[in-house]
Amino acid sequence: MKPEALTPPPPRDGINPSRVRVRPGEPGTVLAFLQARFPHATDWPERLQQQAVLNAAGQPVQAATPCPAGTLLWYWRRPAAPEPRVPFEVVVLHRCERLVVVDKPPFLAVTPSGRHLQETVLVRLQQQLGLRDLSPLHRLDRDTAGVLAFSADPATRPAYQALWRERQVHKVYEAVVHWREGLAFPFTARHRLVEPQGEGAAFHQMQVAPGEPNAETLVELLQGPDALEPATVPGAAPGRAVALLRLTPVTGRKHQLRAQLAALGLPIVGDRVYPVLQPEGPDDFARPLMLLARRLAFQDPVDGSARAFESQLVTFQACLNPEASGLASAPSARR
Template structure:
């Protein structure tokens, strides 16, 4: 059974508490809907059988925006939301553990392993960093305040205090956080280091990829070689902007794609549950001045490529 990734509220969605680390999801009812709840859900999620929805409804786990428990024949109200818990019949365990680096009254800082998605989506639910951390810490208001690809390991910041979350999120918007990555890739010859690479990045094909296009640059990365490792070089990458897949696309565009990159320069067939060849990209560290107390914060990954 598989459901698409509808929008999520992090806690208390539709009056439903976080359950086993998973917040309730919701689906919007379109303006032209004139049918009962079960018929609407079966059409919206064709991969989920009717028995599953009937069981959820019977447990009182499908609610409307007013926190009313809905029945299978409850008429859908157009332009409202229906809240429920996402479920998966089976989920492949990811045998790599996250490490908590720091916790205070506002932030949780974590060293993420390769292959572990940050938030639930598609075929991942319990085996995601957010759900694992909620179960481990009991912090139900936990929310990531920036992103890392599933394939990338390293330092991630989470907020668990809604009152200060926006303050920390604004640091990323203001580019007030210094991010350093490490990547293993081929040798880049004929250039002077450190190299500042800029390009215009836009949505690509398939939908999960980015591409470069003519026009004013909207992405910028500083690239510095650190050491030779056989036929490869370990690079320090400093993204001055935060575009999706920026480091992966920039390195591939320079002719030195990151080792084991299945998206760039070409999208390779899906590896499914094959965890044998991690992308050689690590979010090594984050540095910033804490906006609440002015303290210098510096968090470093314990992992090695």
């Protein structure tokens, strides 16, 4: 038996390969196994003919090839339906042998997951830059725009990952929110956020719960309702004032900024999850979530230099004025 490949096969169409291992008792040929393990995929005969299923040694396998328990196979995921292209570009703010930092547009997922495979930041960068070893150092929601950092060097990746794990990264966001009176700025928002479990739980929605806070954010007012005209903000609720906030999170909980602001009565304009989860539908590219990861700063763990990266996007002009925001007309890669 040939030894397993130490590294996965290269990406195809920007998609990294997935792997699956045969368990005892599963069907004994490659085609029968794949059809039983992944019954939702009906194109396995076509994939096998296209040599899109490989064994552990990286060699194509045939439909009738035996696959006893323990066999490892590589394959590439395919979207169930053609993915609509997100009409905004990923702009490279910094590139060196260790790091790639980009301005992520809204509506673009960071990595392949679920129904989003090729329309992701990672796949676009791999195709544009030819860097197979790119890996995100942190996450932004698909709806959130702004500064996003990737590791380009597996050898130094753990040192950079430790910065996020140990909260050594200074992050600043901006958000256009629906206004409410009665708050004195600046203030620190502290909440306990939990993800509901069990049947009937709101999908993807974090909830504020009693108990010790686990989410902390400094909230500052940049422009009040007297300085912003709601009619110029895509997605703003009719008749409701808006304001621009600066947000400096201390912790990094899932959906932290969105959930905390909604709990404070300051929901972010364009948010389809908070405070009320809306039905899933096609993206409205003219109405993005008005949340921007503005700045990222840290001390480089490899050379000790001070690193700081700032988004060139303008939060509340993201779709109203694409040329000013840099979303639609920016070059796809910039050194």
